[in-house]
Amino acid sequence: MKVVIVEDDRTLCGLLKKSLENEFNVTAFYEPETALAHIKSSGADAVVSDVRMPGMTGFGLLEALREEMPEVRLILMTGYGTVTESVNAIKSGAYDYILKPVDPDILIKKLEQIRTLIDFGRQSAGSFAPVYKSRRFEDIMQLAARAAKADSGVLITGETGSGKEIIARFIHGVSARRTAPFVAVNCGNMQEQLFESELFGYRKGAFTGADSNKRGLVSAAERGTLFLDEIGELPLPSQAKLLRFIETKTYYPLGSVEQKTANVRFIAATNRNPAEEAENGTFRKDLYYRLNVLEIKVPPLRERKEDIMPLAEYFLGRFRHINPKIEGFSADSVRFLENYSYPGNVRELSNIIERAVILETGHIISPASLHMPDPAGRGTSRKLDDVVREHILTALSEAGGSKTKAAEILGIDASTIYRRLKEYGIG
Secondary structure, X not given: OEEEEEOOOHHHHXXXXXXXXXXXXXXXXXXXXXXXXXXXXXXXXXXXEEOOOXXXXXXXXXXXXXXXXXXXXXXXXXXXXXXXXXXXXXXXXXXXXXXXXXXXXXXXXXXXXXXXXXHHHHHHOOOOOOOOOOHHHHHHHHHHHHHHOOOOOEEEEOOOOOOXXXXXXXXXXXXXXXXXXXXXXXXXXXXXXXXXXHHHXXXXXXXXOOOOOEEXXXXXXXXXXXEEEOHXXXXXXXXXXXXXXXXXXXXXXXXXXXXXXXXOEEEEEEOOOHHHHHHHOOOOHHHHHHHOOEEEEOOOHHHOHHXXXXXXXXXXXXXXXXXXXXXXXXXXHHHHHHOOOOOOHHHHHHHXXXXXXXXXXXXXXXXXXXXXXXXOOOOOOOOHHHHHHHHHHHHHHHOOOOHXXXXXXXXXXXHHHHHHHHHOOXX
């Protein structure tokens, strides 16, 4: 995976490059403008950038990448005083942020998450076989392959973490549009007042702060696929504007009187029941019918148990570098994994395996490292400290290994996290 580091502190830049180059193909730059030119000419999968730099800031780099190379994922490095700014940047399209001083292990984990997502996309684009074994998922893949042959609207439904974006990427990857961009839009983060400017772009002077022209996500997806994730979260006024665009394939950048034409394919996804919401008025019926030419329902992981171990083996391979001595799963671990209900679906399974790889001290993954309930019901009366330990480790996994972020999730002081982990011998 190609990683670009952008950091004007030359000492830190060198240290970061050295800490990552055993895992990734790393190029480092002191100046964001030079880095951007390199990315445009040579490409990149992920960018790790400081926020505050002379000239172009990390936010400026984020905006430039979103306009010209939206498939590149950006991680912002920030000091404690700029966390709020960084969270806002994530809402605007950054993949994640990491606090300074940067912990190389945490940064590697975040980049590994990006690599996993990219690999899934490549698998789903037909370069490799997608990770599944069940007949039920095979039927879904066959339906998706048929959907790829047409340009009709597709609505993908299913629980959070079940793999809806993977299906969307597969459809794009085996379609006639596969050589053009796949642009994902998180409608859940699309505030009503920003909808038009984000989707359609704007012209200089369109509003206060619009100091230059900005290309929208629609333009970035030209000749490719626009994936509208969490479509059910879009406010009704924005739904009306989206419907007009889908029907006419035309739009106006904010502040412009020049009509633009878009050549894009639409795929939408939701974890809600769109038919039910269309009936109760929280989702426009006309938009529902326009998007739902073909519906693909992705079943939760608990309903396709044959896929659990193939996915577990896949994630073990992805995270094995963290703990190279691990060779596989014990028989009891397989039993635990195959009989768990996975309310968080594939995403939760990934977190479970990553956590187990970090905690395992032997050569095979044991039930103790999985931190999952015993499917036979044994040991259900646990000590309070065991419950606290599991809660902290779960939060730590969700926070990508960041103790400070885990403390924020749990609503406790970071010092408590550090003390507890030291007690557990994890520190």
